[in-house]
Amino acid sequence: MGICSAGQASEVVMLGGQELEVPVPEGFVRIDGINGEFDTLQRGFVAEQNRLLIYLGTEQDHGVLQAGGTPGLERSMNMQVTKELEPLNVSVSDFDRLKDSVRSEVPGLDTSKEFSEYSKGVEKKLGEGAGREASVDVSQPGPVQLIDESPNHVTFGMELDLRVTAGDGTRQVRGYVAWSMVRVHGKVVNLYCNTNVEGAAEREWARETVAAWRTAILGSNGALAAAMAEEPETGRGGGAMSRILRGALIGAVIGGIFGVIQALRKKKG
Numbered sequence: 001m002g003i004c005s006a007g008q009a010s011e012v013v014m015l016g017g018q019e020l021e022v023p024v025p026e027g028f029v030r031i032d033g034i035n036g037e038f039d040t041l042q043r044g045f046v047a048e049q050n051r052l053l054i055y056l057g058t059e060q061d062h063g064v065l066q067a068g069g070t071p072g073l074e075r076s077m078n079m080q081v082t083k084e085l086e087p088l089n090v091s092v093s094d095f096d097r098l099k100d101s102v103r104s105e106v107p108g109l110d111t112s113k114e115f116s117e118y119s120k121g122v123e124k125k126l127g128e129g130a131g132r133e134a135s136v137d138v139s140q141p142g143p144v145q146l147i148d149e150s151p152n153h154v155t156f157g158m159e160l161d162l163r164v165t166a167g168d169g170t171r172q173v174r175g176y177v178a179w180s181m182v183r184v185h186g187k188v189v190n191l192y193c194n195t196n197v198e199g200a201a202e203r204e205w206a207r208e209t210v211a212a213w214r215t216a217i218l219g220s221n222g223a224l225a226a227a228m229a230e231e232p233e234t235g236r237g238g239g240a241m242s243r244i245l246r247g248a249l250i251g252a253v254i255g256g257i258f259g260v261i262q263a264l265r266k267k268k269g
Contacts, residue, residue, distance in 0.1 A: 023216040031057040049247035073259035135165040155180040175256040178206035194255030
């Protein structure tokens with residue numbers, strides 16, 4: 001489940017003022033826009049520097065949401081864009097520099113400060129929503145690993161330890177996320193495939209699915225042939241690159257942490 005195929009359903013999102021067609025992998029359905037409470041909670045956990053474009057869950061999760069229930073979200077997918085980059089045209093040269101920065105900085109990047117700040121923000125929002133004290137801990141147990149790259153993408157994988165406590169309930173998992181930074185139509189988006197189930201098979205699923213999803217998005221938007229077309233450079237400096245990189249890395253957490261929170265809510269319900 002999760003591999004893209006011919007004739008699959010597609011959704012359309014707005015990216016930098018233009019439409020982007022987003023094919024939906026087999027076995028998945030768009031689950032944002034169904035339940036207002038779910039959407040508010042979900043978007044509240046997106047890092048401030050990012051914008052969530054689309055969130056996908058399994059068909060079972062979709063059915064649970066439609067019935068007014070709480071989905072488990074053991075597997076999920078989402079697409080985000082860095083707000084700072086969205087209005088800009090990112091040239092091939094710009095994207096090459098961004099990939100160079102990502103490739104050199106990410107494997108050894110210390111994210112403890114960013115994850116700590118993000119966790120505190122989620123704690124506050126979760127506590128306000130539940131009317132009681134909440135505790136959230138996000139940590140990266142291992143290095144971020146480069147999976148592959150091409151002229152129009154660079155893809156990484158990493159494990160995450162996620163622990164949420166709200167009231168008298170606690171949920172803890174070791175999740176995995178495959179993250180692909182993709183240039184499409186002169187814009188840069190981040191694709192995330194999250195699984196909150198431990199094991200080699202789950203890691204392989206995330207890697208294969210993010211690759212298939214990326215290829216389908218590029219193909220559906222006529223971007224494969226045009227991937228090397230040069231456009232005016234944005235001239236983003238090193239400081240901007242660092243902010244963009246850290247925002248994208250924090251973006252990888254939302255699918256995992258939201259899944260843990262939903263599982264905790266489901267257990268308490």
